[in-house]
Amino acid sequence: MRAPEQPTFHAPVLLVDDNAANLLALEAVLEPLGQRLVRAMSGPEALRWLLQEEFAVILLDVQMPGVDGFETARLIRQRQRTRFTPIIFLTAHSRDEAHLVHGYAMGAADYVVKPFHPDVLRWKVEAFVGLYLEQQRLQQHESTLWERERRMLEQQGELRFRRMVDTMPQFVWELLVDGSIGYANRGWLDYAGLTPEQGRQWKDTLRCLHPEDVPALRSAWQKAQNEGRPLERECRLRRSEGDYRWFLTRTIPERDERGQLAGWVSTATDIDDARHAVETLRAASEAKDMFLTMAAHELRTPLQAARSFAHLATVRAGDTLPQGMDKALHGLHRSVNRMAKLVENLLDVGRIQRGELHLRPSMLDVSSLLREVAEHFEPLPDGQRIELDAPEGLVVPGDRERLDQVFTNLVSNALRYSPEGGRIRLAAREEAGRVHVEVVDHGLGIPGGKLEHIFERFSRAHGISYGGLGLGLSIARGIVERHGGRIWAESPGGEGSGSTFHVVLPGEPGAPAR
Known part of the structure; x- marks a missing residue:
């Protein structure tokens, strides 16, 4: 030499x-x-x-x-x-x-x-x-020595980096600017049963990808290359034993000090167990929803029969009911109605989950609707009152029965969680083409840790102390969002601080709520 x-x-x-x-x-x-x-x-x-x-x-x-x-x-x-x-x-x-x-x-x-x-x-x-x-x-000579030392340090640093990458549980690929594979870590080679030379060949790598995932991944990768953007995809990779596992792949571009594309780094993280766990939970949730829906349907018929028999007994007996019997029949009728309401709530939750909540929209006056809601609760117990502050002319497109259900639920909650009595305020106003409704109480308030969860199914801010299945607010959110609106709650969280529920509805068809 x-x-x-x-x-x-x-x-x-x-x-x-x-x-x-x-x-x-x-x-x-x-x-x-x-x-x-x-x-x-x-x-x-x-x-x-x-x-x-x-x-x-x-x-x-x-x-x-x-x-x-x-x-x-x-x-x-x-x-x-x-x-x-x-x-x-x-x-x-x-x-x-x-x-x-x-x-x-x-x-x-x-x-x-x-x-x-x-x-x-x-x-x-x-x-x-x-x-x-x-x-x-x-x-x-000094410059040559410095350059040689720099290269040696770079090589040592790269060697240490690759040794560290080889110990990672994730798979790592280093891709050149044109997308060809420059390096694949030991984790991937051992998983796929490839040699280092095979690990740098796309044809050998693609053979480890599930055939159903190849077209979509190839198309997404081509688009990411053209745009110089990161890519994130889920795909199945075959082990050397022959079975496939799900992985989350992420590919990000590397750029030099001038911002020019210098290559790509791609990783794959095993999510197979997590994915199966999610699928199992989803299946269990769907089975639970199916059971609740079927149970609710099965309960509807006997409840309707019980309601009819109680009403029939009351009508036939007339004034000849024995002492105390009228009170018993009235209590039976009230209990049957409460049970029927719970069944309808279960059915509504199922419809919302399946996207089958159908609306019958019409142009309705919000002031008139809120007035009817307030009248539902008359007469009120001593110490409680509902104040209405809604000007005439606030018109929104919506399903009157469903929106009545939303505001009735909010007022019912306000009364339920105001055990010491007090004022419930129903207010509405126009805001930039939308209608903003507030339901304000001065009751128990919502604990801080519960505020963000109260619209979830079966969630109850105060446990089981005040009854209910925890479905009302979830149904209310589904109905409001189905109308293209928003619903949220505010509460300082302290006892006696009360709560404010906000509902914003579009004032005209297709207008989004902010």
């Missing part, structure tokens, strides 16, 4: 003299050195050259019109870059001691008196050129 060729250095030499014949003579003397010779016919021209590049030595004539050699040398020494550049003064004066002292004070490294011996001048310049070239070689 041949050693790498050493770079060839050339030392630029600056020749400064206002006489062209003198410059020609200097070039003839120094040409055998084989270095680059640069002419300057004045001090300012020499300074311009020094702004552009670095010189091994400067041959500077002392006697020049305008800016002489001494002044030029002084300006050269003022610049940090040229402070130590060797200067050989060329002078026709004798070696007067005062003259020499002044020259050295201006920064001269040497003096040559005209007429000079060509060999002497060439030897002096050659000495400075040799020092310059040696300095360049040392700098190059």
